[in-house]
Amino acid sequence: MFFNSGFLKYQFSTHLTYTMKLKLFLLACLGIAIATTTYSTAATTPSKPFVVVLDAGHGGHDSGNTGNGYKEKDIALNIVLQVGKLLEKEPGIKVIYTRTTDKFIDLHERGAIANRADADLFVSVHCNAHHSQAYGTETFVLGLHANERNLEVAKKENEVIFLEENYRENYAGYDPNSPESFIGLTLMQEEYLDQSIMLAGLIQNNFTNRLHRKDRSVKQAGFIVLHQSYMPSVLIETGFLTNKEEGKYLNSAKGQQEMANSIADGIKNYRKNLELATSAAQNPVITKSEIENAIDKSDAEIYNGVTFKVQVAAGRKKIEPHAYNFKGLQGVSREKEDGMFKYYYGATSNYSEIKLKHTFAKEKGFATSFVVAFKNGKKQELTEVLNSKDK
Numbered sequence: 001m002f003f004n005s006g007f008l009k010y011q012f013s014t015h016l017t018y019t020m021k022l023k024l025f026l027l028a029c030l031g032i033a034i035a036t037t038t039y040s041t042a043a044t045t046p047s048k049p050f051v052v053v054l055d056a057g058h059g060g061h062d063s064g065n066t067g068n069g070y071k072e073k074d075i076a077l078n079i080v081l082q083v084g085k086l087l088e089k090e091p092g093i094k095v096i097y098t099r100t101t102d103k104f105i106d107l108h109e110r111g112a113i114a115n116r117a118d119a120d121l122f123v124s125v126h127c128n129a130h131h132s133q134a135y136g137t138e139t140f141v142l143g144l145h146a147n148e149r150n151l152e153v154a155k156k157e158n159e160v161i162f163l164e165e166n167y168r169e170n171y172a173g174y175d176p177n178s179p180e181s182f183i184g185l186t187l188m189q190e191e192y193l194d195q196s197i198m199l200a201g202l203i204q205n206n207f208t209n210r211l212h213r214k215d216r217s218v219k220q221a222g223f224i225v226l227h228q229s230y231m232p233s234v235l236i237e238t239g240f241l242t243n244k245e246e247g248k249y250l251n252s253a254k255g256q257q258e259m260a261n262s263i264a265d266g267i268k269n270y271r272k273n274l275e276l277a278t279s280a281a282q283n284p285v286i287t288k289s290e291i292e293n294a295i296d297k298s299d300a301e302i303y304n305g306v307t308f309k310v311q312v313a314a315g316r317k318k319i320e321p322h323a324y325n326f327k328g329l330q331g332v333s334r335e336k337e338d339g340m341f342k343y344y345y346g347a348t349s350n351y352s353e354i355k356l357k358h359t360f361a362k363e364k365g366f367a368t369s370f371v372v373a374f375k376n377g378k379k380q381e382l383t384e385v386l387n388s389k390d391k
Contacts, residue, residue, distance in 0.1 A: 049094035050271055052087055053114040055124040056080040056097070060104025065129035067241030070251045072127040073102065079238065080125050082260035083267075090268060115230050121199065121267065122233035127250055128240045135243040136214030137207040140235040141196040195232035198273065203236060203266030209299045211258055213239065236263065288330075291360045301351040306385055307374045308354035309333075309344035312366040316340055327364045337379075344372070351386070 056077040058064035064072025077099070084095045096117050098110045114122040128138070200218040208215040216237075238259050241247040249255040312326065318341050319325050321332040326343070333344050345366075346357040354371055361369045373385040 050092055050121075051094045051096060051117050051119040052121045052123065052267060053096045053098065053117060053119045054080045054084050054087075055110050055114075055122065056099055057124055057126040058104075059099050059102055062104050065127060065241055067127075067129045068244060068247040070127075070241045070247050072129075072241060075127055075238075075241070075250050075256065076125045077102070078256045079260050079263070082257060083123075083125075083264045086260060086264035087267060093271070111230075114233075119231050121270070122231055123199075123263065123267065124233070124235045125263070126235060126237050128237040129242045130240055131242070133240075133243050135240050135246045136216040137204065137239055138216035138237045139200040139204045139207075139218050140237070141193060141200050141218065141220055142233065192230075192232045195270075196234055199232055199266065199270045200234045202269050202273075203234065203263055205299055206262035206266050207259075210262055288360065291356055294356050295350075295353045298352045298356065300353070302349050303351060303373075303385060303388070304349065305375055306349055306380070307347055308349065308351055309372055309374070310346050310354060310358045310361050310366075310369050311342055311372050312345050312361050312369045313343040314340055319343070327366070329361060329364050329366070345369070 058073035087093050087095050098113050099105050204218050207213045239246040239250050321334045321343060323330045326332045329345055335342050345361050346354055348354055358371050371382060373380045373382050
């Protein structure tokens with residue numbers, strides 16, 4: 001299954017009240033799902049630091065891909081070390097590296113390092129390759145391959161196990177070239193999937209909105225290095241060394257620093273969201289000012305030529321769109337379509353904004369409300385709009 005960074009599924013635990021779920025969603029601000037049953041205790045336990053394990057892919061006799069003569073192992077390490085420096089400046093964050101030099105580390109040992117440290121996050125950094133001039137960033141969470149391309153990316157990264165001396169013993173007969181080998185990989189990570197998606201989305205949004213890199217989205221694939229860790233985990237493909245321009249960018253000091261900044265900020269925002277969500281559980285009431293504040297702080301997701309609205313009601317009876325007729329919801333508009341009156345809240349080309357307005361409409365009592373999209377005055381399929389290139 002694909003998870004587009006602008007259209008991730010919101011998954012909440014069933015034991016929370018509906019209002020509390022909305023509050024947790026709101027305070028994430030970026031539209032990324034928050035897993036409410038497996039929060040790290042680091043955000044609420046002052047004595048325990050927030051532990052982040054940073055993993056530079058490949059190393060030593062495993063150079064990774066060498067597109068255009070660049071070495072993945074060196075670029076990944078440079079980016080990871082810079083991410084670590086940025087995070088180490090943050091109070092309460094402890095950084096652990098799987099490697100800090102040009103050294104080969106077994107895949108199973110990378111995850112074991114994070115497990116022994118009781119880490120809160122595991123972040124693995126890589127560079128992509130392809131026979132074409134493909135380009136762009138993509139961030140993976142653990143899951144079954146969604147298509148042949150995801151499977152091939154995972155297989156290529158997983159084939160590193162053949163460079164390990166005791167790979168048969170370490171991986172119990174796992175064959176990275178067999179699709180069947182991927183089937184069991186998600187079991188240990190399943191309870192952390194929502195948090196992994198949240199982190200991946202924050203990082204991917206930074207790549208797209210700040211650095212203007214091509215968005216290849218948040219995806220799922222069966223990476224062994226993610227399977228070995230028992231905490232929220234992501235694998236970042238920072239770009240394609242095989243692309244002439246992107247390879248040059250990633251091999252530059254400027255490119256590596258910019259990528260590191262985006263990754264570090266994503267991690268810091270992830271931690272902040274967990275803290276906000278914990279606080280939100282104590283006060284699950286959403287106000288209009290909170291919605292407006294969240295809209296101001298969230299990254300815009302603009303779809304040119306598209307107007308998003310929240311449909312809150314529909315019927316044959318004509319109702320004046322005053323706030324007192326819509327549970328205090330202000331700014332409702334009325335339109336007649338196919339003999340029926342439909343009532344909409346909000347009108348914007350910013351998908352982030354309309355998601356938050358949708359949250360507020362539900363808080364006001366419009367539980368069955370939903371987001372609709374218009375282009376040139378005509379209603380469009382929302383999923384088609386979100387998947388379009390006209391963004």
